[in-house]
Amino acid sequence: MSNQVTGFARTIIVITTISAAIMELIDTSIVNVALADISGNLGATIEDTAWVITAYAIANVIIIPLTGFFAKLFGRKRYYLGSIILFTIASWLCGQAGSLEMLVIWRFVQGIGGGALLSTSQGILFDAFPPEKRAIAGGMFGMGIVLGPTIGPILGGIIVENYHWSLIFNINIPFGIAASLLTMRFVTETDEEKDPNRVKPKIDFAGIAMLAVGIGSLQYVLERGQSDDWFTDNTIVIMTALAAGGLIAFIWRQLTIANPMIQLSLLKNRNLAASNILTFAVGFGLFGSVFIFPVLVQRVLGYTPTDAGLGLVPSAMVAIFIMPIIGKTLSSGTPPLVYVIIGFTCFILHGYTSAMASPDAGLAFFFWPQIFRGFGTACLMVPLINQAVVGLTPQQMPSGIALTNMIRQLGGAFGIAVMNTHITNRFALHRNDLVSNLQPNDPIMIQRLAQTKAGLIQGGVDPVTAVEGSYKILDLAIVKQSYLMAYLDGFILISLFFVCAIPFLFMLRTQKMDKSTLQKVQEESH
Known part of the structure; x- marks a missing residue:
């Protein structure tokens, strides 16, 4: 059941949800124009630095299909707020990274937080409007979805050309703090969240682990296969086995358990x-x-x-x-x-x-x-x-x-x-x-x-x-x-x-x- 709001509160929700979605989408593309600067500053090749982009994408792939599950588990408002906070903290840690390895790790964490923002933002936005006006809300959200990836490279270019590359991550901090405060104040809980007797779904830790291992290992093989001479390298062989085993096990589990994620x-x-x-x-x-x-x-x-x-x-x-x-x-x-x-x-x-x-x-x-x-x-x-x-x-x-x-x-x-x-x-x-x-x-x-x-x-x-x-x-x-x-x-x-x-x-x-x-x-x- 929708919890529709009106007036100033609705305006704030529109601004908050669309801004959070744009913030997440900006970070999918803002790094692209900064790869050369990051690789030079951290002493890595551009090919290795591409992991900064790939790690974010992998995290998104893992978390996006699980957003509905986690929203039911924690409550949509709590999950949304937690994702914004995680995204903001990870952004700050990306900016502080002194090595490519640490930057990749925190980009992955940032992707876990950011992956939840798109679908959850849109659900909160639509709940703020009556059904007959949701087309307007969809139009506003659609504009944000297109603008985000466009603003990213432009903003990234300006920052890299005039400032240190770390600012492309640190710029998220004030927006993340503002979005967190506005979410706590203006976003309401759904009727299902308020129900003290609601049944929470069980966390399928095994399924999440299988998906993460399968996708992560597959990406490693694709990224490093060429430079490591493919299957002459023992690590590539091991990662290939983990990718195949993880994905096959994940598919089998989702097809056989009673309540798949x-x-x-x-x-x-x-x-x-x-x-x-x-x-x-x-x-x-x-x-x-x-x-x-x-x-x-x-x-x-x-x-x-x-x-x-x-x-x-x-x-x-x-x-x-x-x-x-x-x-x-x-x-x-x-x-x-x-x-x-x-x-x-x-x-x-x-x-x-x-x-x-x-x-x-x-x-x-x-x-x-x-x-x-x-x-x-x-x-x-x-x-x-x-x-x-x-x-x-x-x-x-x-x-x-x-x-x-x-x-x-x-x-x-x-x-x-x-x-x-x-x-x-x-x-x-x-x-x-x-x-x-x-x-x-x-x-x-x-x-x-x-x-x-x-x-x-x-x-x-x-x-x-x-x-x-x-x-x-x-x-x-x-x-x-x-x-x-x-x-x-x-x-x-x-x-x-x-x-x-x-x-x-x-x-x-x-x-x-x-x-x-x-x-x-x-x-x-x-």
């Missing part, structure tokens, strides 16, 4: 299974592209962190503009499958056009690729969730949507890890190819080395050092070109991933979305 049995529904495969591809493309772009333009093209963040603005702006239109047309009867097909096409075009970048590509070049990405994002969010719940009962719908949200986050974590490994592999391949094509008697190379040597000597470098310097400069040019080609291959991989998922589109049932289903999807999604 996650109703995996729902995947017997063909539409839910197919839509989740497509959602996995969407997560792969969304997170993978946001991971590649800032690193590419800073590491290879020489953008400032601020410019890297601004480069993502077009995609967010078009998504904000298009999403309300898609919502209206869905409620008026347009089949969601139409938008899913358009969204897949846009993401394929995004990867293909991005992969055509040259070493001197400016922000203007990436305008249309980002437009394709934004349009694709808008066309895939709510329509895919709708397709997931086709054929589910009202009682099954929350569990189905929770599964879909988990799969999207898992696809994102998988996408970042695969992109990291793929780029490392492709860089080595391209560098070997470029070096093998260098011939000592090539007139062009001889001329280039001579010009570089002459320039160094003219700058005051002695002839012997100038010769060594000219070869080092040539090697740096090869490294830069190799990285450019590797990152562009990453965009191609995104396109291929979507192409490979296309057959699953034909497994979906085409069904129009009625207004009641749309409202239910809006209430339960994210």
Whole structure:
């Protein structure tokens, strides 16, 4: 039963819940533009520093499907307040981290706290409005969901360019404190929470441990497999066994116990299974592209962190503009499958056009690729969730949507890890190819080395050092070109991933979305 509030209290709840959701979403992308600075400051490679992003994503994957369970266990208000406090404390500890290992650990804890904020925020927000006005609440929350990942890279760029990278975490502290105080004062408990005789669900510690071990080990294998030469490394072998054992045990447990935390049995529904495969591809493309772009333009093209963040603005702006239109047309009867097909096409075009970048590509070049990405994002969010719940009962719908949200986050974590490994592999391949094509008697190379040597000597470098310097400069040019080609291959991989998922589109049932289903999807999604 809803506990609707009015007036000033409702305004405060709107501000608090949307701000908390935006804060969580900002932290999914704010680190992307700071990877180079963090890696340099902590003495780690960018590939290893990517664990700062991956750890947060893994924690989200583990906690998102469990939010409903924990809300029932602790009470929604207590769980929400506890998550905000945990997120805020972990943010402060991330800012204080003096090593990559500690930063990764506290980012994981931050992800545990942040993972609960999206779905719980939306539930509290919707309860503050009567049913006939929940579409307005959904629109406001949807705007926050799109704005969060956009603000992240821009804010991160400004901070990294002008201040220390730790501020990207410390900036959460005042917002977290304010959100905690406002939650204690204005967020009310549900009737179920107030009931002293309510039955609390039992904590499935074994199931949570199996999920954490399985997902965590899988991510380790994906992240470190390439650099550690895969199964020639004993740690990779052990982690692979733990990943397989943990995930198989988790699936078996959820299918056999009386009251599972996650109703995996729902995947017997063909539409839910197919839509989740497509959602996995969407997560792969969304997170993978946001991971590649800032690193590419800073590491290879020489953008400032601020410019890297601004480069993502077009995609967010078009998504904000298009999403309300898609919502209206869905409620008026347009089949969601139409938008899913358009969204897949846009993401394929995004990867293909991005992969055509040259070493001197400016922000203007990436305008249309980002437009394709934004349009694709808008066309895939709510329509895919709708397709997931086709054929589910009202009682099954929350569990189905929770599964879909988990799969999207898992696809994102998988996408970042695969992109990291793929780029490392492709860089080595391209560098070997470029070096093998260098011939000592090539007139062009001889001329280039001579010009570089002459320039160094003219700058005051002695002839012997100038010769060594000219070869080092040539090697740096090869490294830069190799990285450019590797990152562009990453965009191609995104396109291929979507192409490979296309057959699953034909497994979906085409069904129009009625207004009641749309409202239910809006209430339960994210």
